[in-house]
Amino acid sequence: MRVLVAPDAFGGTLSAPEAARAIAEGWHRHAPDDVLTVAAMSDGGPGFVDVLHAALGGELAVVTVRGPVGTEVPVTVLHADGTAYVESAQACGLHLLDPLDPLHASTYGVGQVVAEAVAAGAGRVVVGLGGSATNDGGAGLLAALGATADVPLDAGPDALAGVTRVDVTAARERLAGVDLVIASDVDLALLGMFGATKTFGPQKGLTEEQILRVDGILDGFVGAVCGPTPAERRVADAKGAGAAGGLGFALMLLGGSVVSGIDLVAEAVGLTRQAVDHDLVVTGEGTYDFSSRAGKVVFGVASVAREAARPCIVLAGQVQVGSREMRAMGVESAYAVAERVGVEASMSKPYAHLADLSARVARTWSPRSQA
Structure with missing residues (x-):
């Protein structure tokens, strides 16, 4: 399975490259044979x-x-x-x-x-x-x-x-x-x-x-x-x-x-081409909420994935939108670190907890991890 990892920064805790590395590291724990491509993203803000x-x-x-x-x-x-x-x-x-x-x-x-x-x-x-x-x-x-x-x-x-x-x-x-x-x-x-x-x-x-x-x-x-x-x-x-x-x-x-x-960053990193070449697109941000719909990384990445007919999932510190709103944004599922360890713990060790979340999500989405 080929997975494209394209998150934003997790505001105040992880830069976009750090978040991408954490997601990739955790994913490989349970799906070591999957091919992961890391493409850290930004919407013009930090990073x-x-x-x-x-x-x-x-x-x-x-x-x-x-x-x-x-x-x-x-x-x-x-x-x-x-x-x-x-x-x-x-x-x-x-x-x-x-x-x-x-x-x-x-x-x-x-x-x-x-x-x-x-x-x-x-x-x-x-x-x-x-x-x-x-x-x-x-x-x-x-x-x-x-x-x-x-x-x-x-x-x-x-x-x-x-x-x-x-x-x-x-x-x-x-x-x-x-x-x-x-x-x-x-x-x-x-x-x-x-x-x-x-x-x-x-x-x-x-x-x-x-x-x-x-x-x-x-x-x-x-x-x-x-x-x-x-x-x-x-x-x-x-x-x-x-x-x-x-x-x-x-x-x-x-x-x-x-x-x-x-859009500018997506063009620079060749996100559309990369999405087509992968089976799944993973994006993320610190808080996935309704503001994500307007010009933010998660919405932009999900839009590219939808155009490429590839499923897109979100890993976030917190998730504050429901499944219907997710679908409207082109997101199949969203997973929150805070739901498992709480907000305070998710902020104290953001890299480790995001990697752990990614490992658990891989069990659901990677066929190899289910074998």
Whole structure:
């Protein structure tokens, strides 16, 4: 039996390559003769650069930039065939802050990385969005690239209150002639009931009261950047504008075009071809829930498997969807580490418990293991 192992990172515990190795290791315990192909995945969030480096080769360059609240952090940029790949989470990710500070966290470091990539000669820059601790509408990124305003742009959404003027001319000039691509894991607009702040603000530490306030501040920011009319503000309503707390919006202002992060990675690793060559596709993530339907790795991998007429199963830390919803996503079955060992134990030894789960699942799915 040929098995394709293509998981996402298990947020905060295992990188995508680590999760893939754990699944493969456990599977081989009970099906040692099965042929396993490991293809770690990403949707633009954490692990984006590592996954693409494994698929595309190229050269890695490390730059030091300002983190979300000022402390310098290292960021790795992948240069391959004239394209620079940037992972925004490395500069402003949730893992960089403890405690979280959503009112002051800035995307300034992401702008610094983009500037470094352009200065290094990249004619195309792909920015992976996902896993950010920021909700500043991309104001920090714009500042790092030369934008100016009548309030600080580099100190988080709280500092944007009362903004009336933003000039992005210098930032646009800095990226003139550069093909800017936004690899996004969500298709949210920036503002409103279904926008970035309302949807992802809680996981970044915003209270309900702060969510309303920050969304109002960003509404004023959009007006200052774009203008007051609905036609002028249309970019804020575009799909992907709300990605990474509004980084999508800022990159669109500079001419960026949005693509699905999982589709970009799937093409780079040749996922469709690999699915056809295998009998079963195994994917996974930390929490398999309803958000997995929109631009996430599990949904993307399951879609590829379905097109290839191959069954797809999910191994996850937790599973929070029912069988009917799984089928709608193209998933045959899903298995959770937490169901067997509990949430706390699954987080304490994630690699070992994921490998154990994979070994048990192999008994069901591999004919050789049943013999």
